[in-house]
Amino acid sequence: MAHHKSAIKRIRQTAKRTARNRYYKTRIKNITKAVLAAVEAGDKEAAAAAMKIANRELHKYVSKGILKKNTAARKVSRLQSKVNALSAA
DSSP states (O other), X not given: OOOSHHHHHHXXXXXXXXXXXXXXXXXXXXXXXXXXXXXXXXXXXXXXXXXXXXXXXXXXXXXXXXXXXXXXXXXXXXXHHHHHHHHHO
């Protein structure tokens, strides 16, 4: 166990950040899975609705500093191309 005040504070901060990062990482995975599940099922309306949520949430995470802009753009682009392929087919 840490003895210095600064080290104790660092342990608290690390635990808080780890919990926050785990929440957002899981949230991003669940958002992505929702879109992919709708695409796999072939449900155009559900896929479009899930894509709308995914787009909004991922870009919100960019503004909060959780994701980088290009990372969110890449994820949205890849999901959107799958939704568009479903619509075209």
